[in-house]
Amino acid sequence: MxxxxxxxxxxxxxxxxxxxxxxxxxxxxxxxxxxxxxxxxxxxxxxxxxxxxxxxxxxxxxxxxxxxxxxxxxxxxxxxxxxxxxxxxxxxxxxxxxxxxxxxxxxxxxxxxxxxxxxRYFQVALREGVEPKDIETMGVFPGIGLYFTDLYLRSLGRDPASVKLVNTSPPEQPALLARGDIDGFLSFDPWVEQAVETGGRVVATTGDFGAxxxxxxxxxxxxxxxxxxxxxxxxxxxxxxxxxxxxxxxxxxxxxxxxxxxxxxxxxxxxxxxxxxxxxxxxxxxxxxxxxxxxxxxxxxxxxxxxxxxxxxxxxxxxxxxxxxx
The missing domain is CATH 3.40.190.10 (Periplasmic binding protein-like II)
Structure with a gap:
């Protein structure tokens, strides 16, 4: 940018x-x-x-x-x-x-x-073939990224402690998703758009779970x-x-x-x-x-x-x- x-x-x-x-x-x-x-x-x-x-x-x-x-x-x-x-x-x-x-x-x-x-600025991107209920690993960045990820998982009825959280920076997340190292991440563009271009998909924005x-x-x-x-x-x-x-x-x-x-x-x-x-x-x-x-x-x-x-x-x-x- x-x-x-x-x-x-x-x-x-x-x-x-x-x-x-x-x-x-x-x-x-x-x-x-x-x-x-x-x-x-x-x-x-x-x-x-x-x-x-x-x-x-x-x-x-x-x-x-x-x-x-x-x-x-x-x-x-x-x-x-x-x-x-x-x-x-x-x-x-x-x-x-x-x-x-x-x-x-x-x-x-x-x-x-x-x-x-x-x-809606922050969006949830998941790897192709992964449904929200199947998430096992999420890439997160400190601060608001961690906070929104916690809210999202709880909105699914998931205990955040049951999901492996991998500390990342937003620029790293699309590549990690494409390689299958993480099942999803919650971030903003251009990183979400890059994830979509390499096979990921957007499943929610923060507004969908009241954030x-x-x-x-x-x-x-x-x-x-x-x-x-x-x-x-x-x-x-x-x-x-x-x-x-x-x-x-x-x-x-x-x-x-x-x-x-x-x-x-x-x-x-x-x-x-x-x-x-x-x-x-x-x-x-x-x-x-x-x-x-x-x-x-x-x-x-x-x-x-x-x-x-x-x-x-x-x-x-x-x-x-x-x-x-x-």
Whole structure:
């Protein structure tokens, strides 16, 4: 997804992540925009789930809003949130599962709101001839991959402990499936599409067993306290770009292709699997966040508690964006 297939294979592992539409518009007064903001660095991964940020950057939307924004591509996963903790970026986009694991060790992180959701971005691919009830081995990658695999197996009435889980990265999974080393895996494109091209098949998406993921915008509490209006102006632009992405996938696909050198057709297909739009956190988001924390604590990935009522800023989008979501 970046400068070559090889680099994409390294970087796409952490894409995750993942979106009910609630469009807003960046129309703050020109006098306010003209005041400037200083450099705002936004850390992102390198997959289509960051389409609104790629679009806003590619089309000069941040600049038009009087903002000096630098979009920083990372290897994804925890890297973006860790940049915020380290002070090497002011904001980051992270999947809910990743954000919570970093928040556990860094309780000063804050999630401002959601900019995308999906219950179909992650899909279950099985080897030809293997039925769900016959699964003996699943390839899994850490974090959300393990969590969704656990939910999927339980939805089949299977005890996850009865299935051999092989730690893999998403780029490895199609080849392992084709060789018969694993019976299936739960991942996202382009890896699922590659598995289908070599004889595998898709049997479910996360929505089929009641699972979904969201992408959040993160900031540190200290930076946000001193720059709340700037954060709102940046998020206003992301909201406008998210609405464009949802309404005009071809335009979004071009921005993705230009930003991470991804095939436009592949980008267009992937964008269709995600719902883009900025919104506040809901009770369901908080409940899902608590479930994730409980799961990762049980896996030894999180120690102690994560106060979701504190780190998820419920109502921040409505209170601070120029045009709050409906």
């Amino acid at each position: 970046t400068h070559s297939i090889g680099r994409r294979a390294l970087l796409a592992v952490a894409a995750l992540a993942a979106l009910t539409v609630a469009s807003t518009s960046c129309t703050r007064p020109a006098t306010e925009a003209a005041q400037g903001s200083g450099l705002i660095r936004i850390s992102v991964g390198v997959d289509p789930s960051y389409a609104p940020i790629f679009l806003a950057d590619a089309e000069g939307m941040f600049e038009d809003a009087g903002l000096d924004v630098q979009v920083m591509q990372t290897e994804g996963g925890a890297a973006g949130a860790q940049n915020v903790v380290a002070g090497t970026s002011e904001l980051s986009g992270n999947a809910d599962s990743t954000a919570l694991t970093v928040m556990a060790a860094n309780p000063s992180l804050r999630a401002l709101g959601v900019f995308e959701d999906s219950d 979904r993921y969201s992408q959040w915008i993160l900031a540190s509490d200290s930076w946000l306290s001193a720059n709340e209006d700037v954060a709102a102006r940046v998020f206003d632009v992301i909201a406008e770009a998210a609405a464009i992405t949802d309404a005009d996938p071809e335009r979004a696909a071009k921005a993705i292709s230009d930003s991470i050198q991804m095939d436009p057709a592949e980008a267009r297909r992937t964008v269709s699997q995600i719902d883009f739009g900025v919104r506040d956190f809901t009770d369901d988001d908080v409940a899902r966040a608590n479930q994730l924390v409980t799961f990762f604590r049980g896996q030894g990935k999180i120690t102690g508690e994560v106060d979701t009522s504190r780190v998820l800023l419920s109502g921040w989008v409505t209170d601070h964006l120029n045009q709050p979501p409906a």
